[in-house]
Amino acid sequence: MAFKGLGVLPDVVTYNALVDANCRFVGIDAAYAVVRRMQVAGIKPNVITYNSLLAGASRDFRLSLSLDIFEEMLELGISPDLWSFNTLMHCFFRLGKPDEAYRVFRDIILNDLRPDKTSFNTLLNGLCRNGYTDNALMLYRNLKRHGCELELITYNILIDGLCKAGRLKAARWILKELGDSCYIPNAITYTTVLKCCFRCRQFEEGLEVFWEMKSKGYTFDAFAYCTVAGAFAKKGRLKEANDCMEVMLDSGITPDIVSYNTLMNIYCKEGKFEAASELLNKMENEGFECDHYTHTILVDGLCKAGNLEGAQRHLQIKSSTVFSTNLAAYNSLLDGMYKAGHAKHAMKLFKLMKIKDEFTYSSMVHNLCKERKFRTASRLLLSCLKNGMNILKSAERAVIRGVRDSGFRKDARKLQTKIRMAKILRNLISTLDSGNLTWMQLIDFGMLQCKGFQNPPFLIKKNY
DNA sequence: CTAGGGTTAG
Known part of the structure; x- marks a missing residue:
């Protein structure tokens, strides 16, 4: 090895740096090859080596690989630390497996490791992303009540999660509480709120936030520019969207894949397919994968x-x-x-x-209504609801109005009842699926950990 | 070595 010429031999720290760099910039397989090489060189990988691998697999959404890595770790006699568990929990949440993530959280406690701020931030984010915003809010309240130190990132997670769930009021409330806290909103907070305004069609408010962010001297990054340009594009204000991206490029920000997609969207909406095709070439030349x-x-x-x-x-x-x-x-x-x-x-x-998803059904129902095929439309609408999906309110209205206005008032009323029933059933099923009870237990238990109590093993045995 | 913000379809 090259190191030998310098009279220095690589140790576990050297290899760990190499493993992590490979995970981030090359790929998990290359990182694994480094691990094999270090084993051949007689250097034992440690918990940090495996945490890097775990994070790499998690970033690539390779769940089964993450689990293999975890198991391999145990087989080698390396005991996972809090970071390993946090990474694994995050991985499960990202894959939409909240119950598995919950099991990991439980393992943290069963292994006598105290959850830290990152554990709770990961938990809060995961809860929000998997439709448990109520539980996330409850967890937040409990953390506050018990005097746990919150971080700015905690507020950012909650504001974003609540916005994405369409719970604007709750998001505003948290934003207010952030204002009352010792933290000053950062660029991430601003971008989150910005996005939220645009989502809720409060376009002018969004632009106000944009200017406030500028006037307070926050440095704009690609996230902020793409949020604003994307919103302009959605509104059909393509000139302004274009200007926004120009400003971004002029300010010396190197465009990434999302920036290119935002630009591509503007070109396509303008009907400039030649420019779009040129952009595609440019992306490929710069080594971007579409x-x-x-x-x-x-x-x-x-x-x-x-x-x-x-x-x-x-x-x-x-x-x-x-x-x-x-x-x-x-x-x-x-x-x-x-x-x-x-x-x-x-x-x-x-x-x-x-x-199929709610977009598929909403689009079909709308188009069928335009064709005045209300029977087919109502059949699709009901099967959408029965499959546990939402449908656009306007699509629902179009069908009911269509049936009624073509002289079938009784059928329209019947359809409304059927829709109501289907919705009730759907909500019932999703409540059962969510298993709220376990989450409640988890949250109460989390409190004890965070408050500064020592681990109470008797409680663990009793509850789980 | 772990956690937060941006781009698509009605």
């Missing part, structure tokens, strides 16, 4: 421009590779087909689609 946003933006843009063949061709190329499950792109194509007058083809595609 992600499913890029492809969706292109497919949707082509559909809206009336180029259904182009969109279909693009999808076919991509579906042979990694994008066979790009639901958003298929939804775009479905809607585009219908709007272009190919109702039969659209229906065929709809039936072929194995995965």
